[in-house]
Amino acid sequence: MVRSRNDGNALEPWSDPAAEPYVRISGVTKRFGDFAAVNDVSLDIYKGEIFCLLGGSGCGKSTLLRMLAGFETPSAGSVVLDAQDLAAIPPYQRPVNMMFQSYALFPHMTVEKNIAFGLEQEHLPKAQIAERVSQMLSIVRLTEYAKRRPHQLSGGQKQRVALARALVKRPKLLLLDEPLGALDRKLREHTQFELINIQQQLGVTFIVVTHDQEEAMTLASRIGVMNHGQIVQIGTPSQIYEAPNSKFVADFIGSVNLFEGRLIEAQEGQARIQCDELGGVVHVDYAVDASPGQSVCAAIRPERIHLLREPPEHTGENCVRGVVREIAYMGDMSIYLVQADGGKVVRVTQPNIARVTHGQRIEWDEQVYLTWRAGSPVVLTR
Amino acid sequence: MKTRGWFSRVMLWLGLAFLYLPIVLLVVFSFNASRLVTVWDADDSPTLRWYRALLTDHAVLDAAWLSIRVAAMTATGAAILGTLTGLALVRFGPFRGRAFLRGLSTAPLVMPEVITGLSMLLLFVSVEQVCRAAFGWQFDRGIVTITLAHITFTMTYVAVVVQSRLASCDDSLEEAALDLGARPAKVFFRITVPMIAPAILSGWLLAFTLSWDDVVVSQFVSGPGANTLPMVIFSKVRLGVNPSVNAFATLMVLIVGTGVLVAAWWLKRVEKRREREMRMAEAGQ
Structure with missing residues (x-):
């Protein structure tokens, strides 16, 4: 999350019970025949947020976005934007604009005409249209490209025209469908910061749909993870990453090791999980909402596991022995696949802090010890 | 090489x-x-x-002039009706009777011309009779009936061409226009029509050509004095061609x-220039 922190309360309106949501999606369902593409989704989004709907293909995120834009009608539920029910409003009268994944620039119009199109529909005076278009062009740094046609632009420029065209109408809500999906990697990183800057400059509320968790993590103030037409978890990027509420979320965001086991001890302030597939006991230093004997899952991120050659002083809990099966050298870090004594293959990443030279590094088939802090694993019950 | x-x-x-x-x-x-x-x-x-x-x-020149007029009117009528048919079939979703409309709209493609001509003749004759009986109004078969008959079998071709173009066009363009506040009718004229203009134009030309050299249908539905060019040439050939x-x-x-x-x-030149501009745009990020 790279948003500037100007004042504390305005930054997290969702944690303030008195705050009034700007967009209220309640019980929205969309059925195509027997299939529910979106199933009873309720969401509150606050003014000025960048809210990301994150999920794999076919999880219903695009259908939800299309319902907000008015291209699909919900089978049930309601959408209220700024105290106005959107149900009966056709797409061409909604104070909502959309940036399409394909950009959908009109090929027979210049950049300028593309951006002016929306304002012309409002029958504004010509001078005012020209002024707002040129203002928008300068925000997206395309002033010298005003007279070009879409096919004369590069991918990044097209993306900025699409953004300008959607923003020039000053919508209450901007919907972005995979805004960076069509850009190459280098350009994406640059563009996502630019997107956040423009959003803050104009103060428009954004709803972004993406399947790319990296995109969601950097853009979003909050993320809603979707699966099978439902919202599985809503939270800030760090909440979603650090405290996933289910195996699905833990696995979908970043990479994770999931250790299946049985809760053998649950007390105030700590818990122990017997993991046979790991060949050891996972100990956490916080209370777990489950009863002894229940099968649970300990999720731990690969970068939170330490890889040691020598056995640590305290063996037993949160320490397992294993053999290195695979090593992938990525430059800034290395990925190790270590087979624990219990048979489970554990993924570990280690930053390559010093230059790796031959002889010092951990090699294939070497015996190693894996340890982690008691606060690192997340215990999941579903 | x-x-x-x-x-x-x-x-x-x-x-x-x-x-x-x-x-x-x-x-x-x-x-x-x-x-x-x-x-x-x-x-x-x-x-x-x-x-x-x-x-x-004068027989040939008059016939040529008649043919041009018939072909131009046919092409225009067929372009309009064919475009609307194509639009309904591709963009209006799975409405009731879509399969039926699709079947109907392609039927004239496989229908023998003789049957089309004969059925058109029967239609015009009965309409003529009804008009005379009901309103005492009489009309002769001629340029109007030829044009109408030509439109019925040429609009199919336009519909097919427009359909395939529409299906390959990104429909998010139309959605974007709606989203930006254009009403559906405006979206059609400002976005959809320019987008499918090449298909409409080639459909128009196709309809023009089909009408221009049609003999069979014209033979059935033309009236006294309304001879299209192919009809005149055909009759000349039978009499010993001049x-x-x-x-x-x-x-x-x-x-x-x-x-x-x-x-x-011209097309090649436009295509070349477009390709060059696209290359330049990508190179000069």
């Missing part, structure tokens, strides 16, 4: 001859001095005599050939 074997070269020339020799012969014989179409008069040829004769042959027909055909080949060449050259 690699030189090709003799076999390929022979086949190429045979193929070209198969396609174009008849037309070449037609052009050559249009300069023939003989009154008999198939006999070459070596003494007085070549001559422009039949071109001069053509200028005074070589001025050759001259006329040569002129047509010339006009059409020039048109096609110019269009191809």
Whole structure:
């Protein structure tokens, strides 16, 4: 999350019970025949947020976005934007604009005409249209490209025209469908910061749909993870990453090791999980909402596991022995696949802090010890 | 470039001859001095005599003018109706009766022309009778009935061309226009029509050509005095053809050939420029 922190309360309106949501999606369902593409989704989004709907293909995120834009009608539920029910409003009268994944620039119009199109529909005076278009062009740094046609632009420029065209109408809500999906990697990183800057400059509320968790993590103030037409978890990027509420979320965001086991001890302030597939006991230093004997899952991120050659002083809990099966050298870090004594293959990443030279590094088939802090694993019950 | 074997070269020339020799012969014989179409008069040829004769042959000229008018009206009518049909089939979702409309709209493609012509004739005759009985209003078959009949079988072709173009077009363009506040009718004229304009144009040209050389349907639905050019040529052939027909055909080949060449050259130029501009845009990020 790279948003500037100007004042504390305005930054997290969702944690303030008195705050009034700007967009209220309640019980929205969309059925195509027997299939529910979106199933009873309720969401509150606050003014000025960048809210990301994150999920794999076919999880219903695009259908939800299309319902907000008015291209699909919900089978049930309601959408209220700024105290106005959107149900009966056709797409061409909604104070909502959309940036399409394909950009959908009109090929027979210049950049300028593309951006002016929306304002012309409002029958504004010509001078005012020209002024707002040129203002928008300068925000997206395309002033010298005003007279070009879409096919004369590069991918990044097209993306900025699409953004300008959607923003020039000053919508209450901007919907972005995979805004960076069509850009190459280098350009994406640059563009996502630019997107956040423009959003803050104009103060428009954004709803972004993406399947790319990296995109969601950097853009979003909050993320809603979707699966099978439902919202599985809503939270800030760090909440979603650090405290996933289910195996699905833990696995979908970043990479994770999931250790299946049985809760053998649950007390105030700590818990122990017997993991046979790991060949050891996972100990956490916080209370777990489950009863002894229940099968649970300990999720731990690969970068939170330490890889040691020598056995640590305290063996037993949160320490397992294993053999290195695979090593992938990525430059800034290395990925190790270590087979624990219990048979489970554990993924570990280690930053390559010093230059790796031959002889010092951990090699294939070497015996190693894996340890982690008691606060690192997340215990999941579903 | 690699030189090709003799076999390929022979086949190429045979193929070209198969396609174009008849037309070449037609052009050559249009300069023939003989009154008999198939006999070459070596003494007085070549001559422009039949071109001069053509200028005074009012039957052919009138028929040509009628054909042009019929073809232009047909093409325009077919372009409008065909576009609307294509739009309904592609963009209106799975409405009730879509499969039926699709079937109906492609039926004239496979219907024998004789049947189309006959059924159109039956329709016009019965409408005529009803009009006379009910309103005492009488009309003759002629340019209007020919045009209507031509529209019914040519709009199918336009619908097919427009349909395939629409299906390949990104429909998010239309959604984007809606989203930006344009009403559906405006979206159609500002976005959809420019997007499918090439298809509408080629549909128009197709309908024009089909109407221009239709004999069978016209034969059924035309009335006294309304003879299209193909009908006139056809009847001339039966009476022993006059070589001025050759001259006329040569002129047509010339006009059409020039048109096609110019269009191809122009399209190629536009395409080349577009490609260059796209390359430049990507290079100069």
